Amino acid sequence: MSGNSAPLLLRLFSGSRCSMSAVVWSLVGCVLMLHLYSLVRHKDVVTGEIQSHTVQNPQLRELQKVDEEKIQMPPPRKRSPRAAKRKPKRPTTIIEEFLDENSQLRGTFFPGQKTAIDPRKDGNDSFYYSPAKIWLDTDGNPIQAHGGGILYDEKTMTYYWYGEYKDGPTYHAHKKAAARVDIIGVGCYSSKDLWKWKNEGIVLAAEETDETHDLHKSNVLERPKVVYNENTGKYVMWMHIDDANYTKASVGVAVSDYPTGPFDYLYSKQPHGFESRDMTIFKDDDGVAYLIYSSEDNSELHIGPLTKDYLNVTPIVQRILVAQHREAPALFKHQGTYYMITSGCTGWAPNEAHAHAAESIMGPWETMGNPCIGGSKIFRLTTFFSQSTFVVPLPGLPGIFIFMADRWNPADLKDSRYVWLPLIVGGPVDRPFDYNFGFPLWSRVSIFWHRKWRLPQGWRVMK
Numbered sequence: 001m002s003g004n005s006a007p008l009l010l011r012l013f014s015g016s017r018c019s020m021s022a023v024v025w026s027l028v029g030c031v032l033m034l035h036l037y038s039l040v041r042h043k044d045v046v047t048g049e050i051q052s053h054t055v056q057n058p059q060l061r062e063l064q065k066v067d068e069e070k071i072q073m074p075p076p077r078k079r080s081p082r083a084a085k086r087k088p089k090r091p092t093t094i095i096e097e098f099l100d101e102n103s104q105l106r107g108t109f110f111p112g113q114k115t116a117i118d119p120r121k122d123g124n125d126s127f128y129y130s131p132a133k134i135w136l137d138t139d140g141n142p143i144q145a146h147g148g149g150i151l152y153d154e155k156t157m158t159y160y161w162y163g164e165y166k167d168g169p170t171y172h173a174h175k176k177a178a179a180r181v182d183i184i185g186v187g188c189y190s191s192k193d194l195w196k197w198k199n200e201g202i203v204l205a206a207e208e209t210d211e212t213h214d215l216h217k218s219n220v221l222e223r224p225k226v227v228y229n230e231n232t233g234k235y236v237m238w239m240h241i242d243d244a245n246y247t248k249a250s251v252g253v254a255v256s257d258y259p260t261g262p263f264d265y266l267y268s269k270q271p272h273g274f275e276s277r278d279m280t281i282f283k284d285d286d287g288v289a290y291l292i293y294s295s296e297d298n299s300e301l302h303i304g305p306l307t308k309d310y311l312n313v314t315p316i317v318q319r320i321l322v323a324q325h326r327e328a329p330a331l332f333k334h335q336g337t338y339y340m341i342t343s344g345c346t347g348w349a350p351n352e353a354h355a356h357a358a359e360s361i362m363g364p365w366e367t368m369g370n371p372c373i374g375g376s377k378i379f380r381l382t383t384f385f386s387q388s389t390f391v392v393p394l395p396g397l398p399g400i401f402i403f404m405a406d407r408w409n410p411a412d413l414k415d416s417r418y419v420w421l422p423l424i425v426g427g428p429v430d431r432p433f434d435y436n437f438g439f440p441l442w443s444r445v446s447i448f449w450h451r452k453w454r455l456p457q458g459w460r461v462m463k
């Protein structure tokens, strides 16, 4: 600064002190008004229910009427006086009860065979989703498609559900390792109505003998997702490939001419040279597909477009939700805005979901907070005791989606359950944002807890 400029600046300020303070006060006023407005809008969101401004149809209003839950903690188990002396027992938490296979609450979290959803029986329960109940396929066997995702195939006008086929014994590879089931393969189920699912078999199978193969049964194959490539006419599967200790942290790619496989396994790699654990694929309206994966010890997510044939990543990549420690990403799009649901990182144990939004898929991404509504506080803090895996768009119902999650059962992983719930984009968000000066540009994402619910009749053609 030159010798003269400081006094000049001072003079300028003192000369316009009056107008400057007017400007400052007007700005403060504006900010207060906007803040007040966002507070008033915030009051619209009540704990149990959301008054969505977008959903007027009475059938759709049904989807927002949540069920409440009250889980009574069981009395402490009787212990011998000697055992009690050795180690005084601290009170168990409801999550500990959930994870305890001998808990008296077992049947509450994992209802038995008697209450299974059976599409072969035509009755009052037809087309009703019952989160966490055993869900049978059209042969009467429990569906095995965990950590799954859904592809709508335009050619056959059929939905395909792909997921981890885990129908084997659960064990620990060593004392400190996470519970696991040997790789069996990727299960595939087909449906016209998203409720009645036919088993199409294992479309990518484990390798039984070659121990050096990525798909050797002693390794890990999780969260398979399939997208159709219009340029090549091929169905491309991406999945998390790992060793039993989760140190390989890679993605695997497989390809098929048909949605029902068999898929040819191509290779695995660390995308962009980074660790990749929980992952998903999102195909945008313009045909560009993206890989989204948890990286850097799960502390952040990475996102980047795939090549035109979807068989590889490109050099373009962006770090998002840095230091937020999120995984289990599930992306979807509504009215040009991108949304994502993620979980925290607590292995098979449930934790709180977050919803995120972005104007550009490559970011910046905003965290909007917990999308769960209904149940009870602990239900909302544990994503209804489940973890996100996919969000299914319903083209006939703009703004309405199916939230797909896994209620993992780490004591017996094959008996993990599916939690499918209505997800609605609409209404005000409930916390200020980091970007956009804290003023929300986007709508709230809400996931409504129901013991039993169904899509509105005629959902395919509704406008």
Ligand code: GAL
Residues within 6 Å of the ligand: 147, 178, 179, 222, 223, 278, 327, 328, 345, 346, 347, 348, 387
């Ligand atoms: C979770 C992850 C699952 C599985 C599990 C193993 O965090 O979302 O897909 O990898 O850990 O403990």
